[in-house]
Amino acid sequence: MKENSLRDKKSLRTLTKANPDWDELAKDCVSFANAQGGSIFFGVEDEDDLPPAGQKIPEHLPAKLQKQIQGRTINVSVIPQVKVAENDAEFLELLVQRNATAIASTSNGRYYMRVDDDCKPILPDELTRLLADKGAFIWETQSYLRVTSKEYDLDKFSRFLSDVQSSDRVSRFVKNKSPEELMEYYFLTSGNYLTNLGVLWIGKREHRARLLYAPSIEFIKYVEHEQKVNKLLWDDYSKNPKELIQAIMSEIPDWKEGIEIADGIFRKNISNYDESVIRELLANALVHRPYTTKGDIFINLHPDRLEIHNPGLLPLGVTPKNILHKSVQRNPHLAKVFFDLKLMEKEGSGYDKIYESLLSSGKPIPEPLEEFDRVKVTVRKRIVNKYVIQFIEKVHQEFQLRSKEIISLGLIAQHTSLTAIEFGSMLGLEEKEAIKNWLGRLLNFKLIKSKGRTKGTSYYVEPAVLKKHEFKGQTSLKNIASHRLDALIIEDLSRYGKSAISEIHQRVGKEIPLRTLRYQLNQLVEKKLLNKEGEKKGTKYFIDK
Helix, strand or coil: CCCCCCEEEECCHHHHCCCCCHHHHHHHHHHHHHCCCEEEEECCCCCCCCCCCCCCCCCCHHHHHHHHHHHHEECCCEEEEEEECCCCCEEEEEEECCCCCCCCEECCCCCEEEECCEEEECCHHHHHHHHHHHHHHHHCCCCCCCCECCCCCHHHHHHHHHHHHHCCCCCHHHHCCCHHHHHHHCCCEECCEECHHHHHHHCCHHHHCCCCCCCCEEEEEECHHHCEEEEEEECCCCCCHHHHHHHHHHHCHHHHCEEEEEECCEEEEEECCCHHHHHHHHHHHHHHCCCCCCCCEEEEECCCEEEEEEECCCCCCCCCCCCCCCCCCCCHHHHHHHHHCCCCCCCCCHHHHHHHHHHHCCCCCCEEEECCCEEEEEEECCCCCHHHHHHHHHHHHHHCCCHHHHHHHHHHHHHCEEEHHHHHHHHCCCCHHHHHHHHCCCCCCCCEEEECCHHHCEEEECHHHHHHCCCCCCCCCCCCCHHHHHHHHHHHHHHHCCECHHHHHHHHCCCCCHHHHHHHHHHHHHCCCCEEECCHHHCEEECCC
16 A cells, blocks of 8 residues: 555554644645545554554544644545554544535645645645636536536437447446436436536537537648648537547548558558547547636647647646656546547556557657646657667567556667666656656566666666667667776877866767766776866866876
8 A cells, every 4th residue: 555646654653642743734634635635544654554463543533633633724524434454453544535616725824735645835826726627626517507407419318328338448237227327427417407517428519509618629730831721620519529539530631641661571551640649639638628718629730740739737736747647637527438438548547558659659759738828748740760660569569568668668769778867757757666667577578678776777678689679770879888988088088188078978979878977987087097177067087198
């Protein structure tokens, strides 16, 4: 049981010591209430999965804890429960409920939010975003249009029922529900009225047009010098989200374009933009946008890239750096419909599939960017290295790699070699354990090798594997052996004389990690093969002839 965005563990001494820090506990509860909710387990140490054997929770403690938290917080609801673990020891679970309608705070006016396994303060300019996300959450189940539950579009409702029955992601229990029960189950109705989500999915055109704000999508194709050559609009509110995606995929001919690459005696077609990537990005744009914010979704096709612009900012706690790992549900009921009808991957795995598809096609990873009032995701058309495509395919057939392993191997193969810092930066990983998790079995399979230690570790594809699969990558100095790098440095300084490390780096090869070059320079100084003078940025290296 690891700590994450939904769980926290604390020693029982946190509550039983002479002067418990109630204010600190109040901060933790506020952070959970403003995020997805969660549980704090008292009596389970950070490094343990179970409470100490024989541990008992004092009878008065749950009520005392609830009273202290309620007196120090605003808009926070907590439920303490004494539970018994597998080893028959007791622990105290404090369930913190998500506040979907209001912003939680401490009684002295401080705001916090749970991000991964940490409690982060909310800055003043972020409060507006958090409030907008709260409104977006309750938007789905509101029925302010007062459209009765019988005023749905018959064709759309019939297709919805058919999609549910044909989906292998929907349980038999759900499929056996009556049509009215299914509408309630998916929050398409509330009492006698269609909810906003119901109007969006099965409502009539005139009702959907009155929503704040039903999605409209605009496609623009550009050629050289930003000249527009094609423009398509889906803004008449006649289509629900699924129909919008279908129209975009079928009515834009550019998705069929691609190039052929040699694959032995055969030819393999590589799309300029993989259909699964486009569908997942469109689904993300429709599911994760705030429906309380006005703005069109833009699909801009340039000669070298595809851009998808979505109105509104990322949910609080999600950034372009952690978007691959962090998932915050802005419209959870709409996301449930999308997932059950197989229109998108499950929450938290969509971007994994996008990365996997792009890297398997030898292309760069997507580039998310948060702008002033929207989020832009850029997908590049170019193939970095066509040999990566065949290499990943052959290795995957042999070892049946997992998604994260394909992503990791594709990144390393594209770049010849990556340091732990570079690898972590590209995937938004901060901890060493997270890097190990993404590399998975690649080291055990001897598909990649590592050298160096801690932050100086670098990863590269095993040369024998490259030779076996006839991978034709570019020759690089990234993995140059230390004795060869020593000879290169001495040759460089013999020719150019006293130089700063930046000058040496420029001449011997910028692909060599600067950390590696600095280490080798210091080793040569220690061996008295080089001299140096100056301090820090003013340091110069030279050979004393």
